[in-house]
Amino acid sequence: MEATPAVVKDAIAKLRYLRGMDAHHLDLSMLPTERRRFLATSGRRSTVQGLQRRGERRYPILLALVAQSAVDQLDEVVALFDQAVSARESHAKAKTDAALAERAEKGEARQLLMDVILPVLIDPGAPDEQVGGLLRERIGMDKLREVASVSWKPLPRDHGRLAALEASHTYLRRFTPQVLETVGFHGGPGTADLMEAVEILKELNRVGGRKVPAGAPTSFVPARYADYLTKARRSGDDTAFRHYWEICTILALRDGLRSGDVFVPGSRRYADPGTYLFTPQHPRTLRRPAPGLHRPPHEHAHSNESQLPMAVPRPPHRPASPPRMARQAGHPDGRPDHRSSGRRTPPAPPRQPRTHRRRRPRLPPRRRGQARRRDRNHLQPLRSRRPHTVTMTATQATN
Secondary structure (H helix, E strand, O other): OOOOHHHHHHHHHHHHHHHHOOHHHOOOOOOOHHHHHHHHHHHHHOOHHHHHHOHHHHHHHHHHHHHHHHHHHHHHHHHHHHHHHHHHHHHHHHHHHHHHHHHHHHOHHHHHHHHHHHHHHOOOOOOHHHHHHHHHHHHOHHHHHHHHOOOOOOOOOOOOHHHHHHOOHHHHOOOHHHHHHHOOOEEOOOOHHHHHHHHHHHHHHHHOOOOOOOOOOOOOOOHHHHHHHHHHHHHOOHHHHHHHHHHHHHHHHHHHHHHOOEEOOOOOOOOOHHHHOOOOOOOHHHHOOOOOOOOOHHHHHHHHHHHHHHHOOOOOOOOOOOOHHHHHHOOOOOOOOHHHHOOOOOOOOOOOOOOOOOOOOOOOHHHHHHHHHHHHHHHOOOOOOOOOOOOOOHHHHHO
């Protein structure tokens, strides 16, 4: 699904409908996570008649379905916001790359001029008073005027990507205010300035303000974009400063969601990473070590020796004295020894080589039948074959 402003607004409308039912306030923490997902999946796959036939058992399914739908819809809204912003950034990058390629083509003439100018400048034998005349003579005034007529502005640090993204500011304004109003973003350590900028932007969108306050934080703006804000502030262009500052805030919010520095309460995919860690407030029973795990190595060795007979059963005890025949034979195991008893062990019979019947390769059914008939004709004795009879007419016999 392509993340367009219409798709993002549709997802926001569904989320607001679920929140109107207080689906985000349902507390089902007493159920395991997999159990809640199973009940929600059963509710999605069941029909209305099927749920009615379940009787009272349908209420847990409906509660789990509503609660899980609210979480999934919140994740979908944030994911669509990420995709839509990233799509415009990719579009700006493509435009920047095309502009850089065109600039490189135009700069080919300047590069050729440098190949002519540099040898004259580094030549110590050329007098300084004659350098200008030599260059004009070698290059020509017409060529110099042609190259000088093309304006050549220095590139910013980002090669003009933020300026290309500023052209999509109106596109981003079609859905970013609704996302900031609906979704509650919270920041982790080190994101205080970003969260303050998000609150300022939400307030500007609510009251319809156009000018960013003078004390608005900009520490989260990347260094490659900082020159745009500095030039706009020095020139007094409040509109350009608002556009650049708002775009940088949206991009920083998107990057924070990806890295985990910014999280969304009530979300599963964009939850706080700290909730997956143990804290001192957890019961100590969760961190209780297994018995016998934290002990010195020598205690482990003694415990292993004592527990080894219990873990590995010993072989059955052999009788103390071997049988009488074995004692006479002189074998310690009690097995008769043919060498000591004077009898010779009969030699093993030689192994006969196995004969394998040669298999014919598999042929198609038609060729297989032809091969069988050919084999039958070949194996048939010659005396059993009927001689060829020649029928001749009376006239042919007379001739």
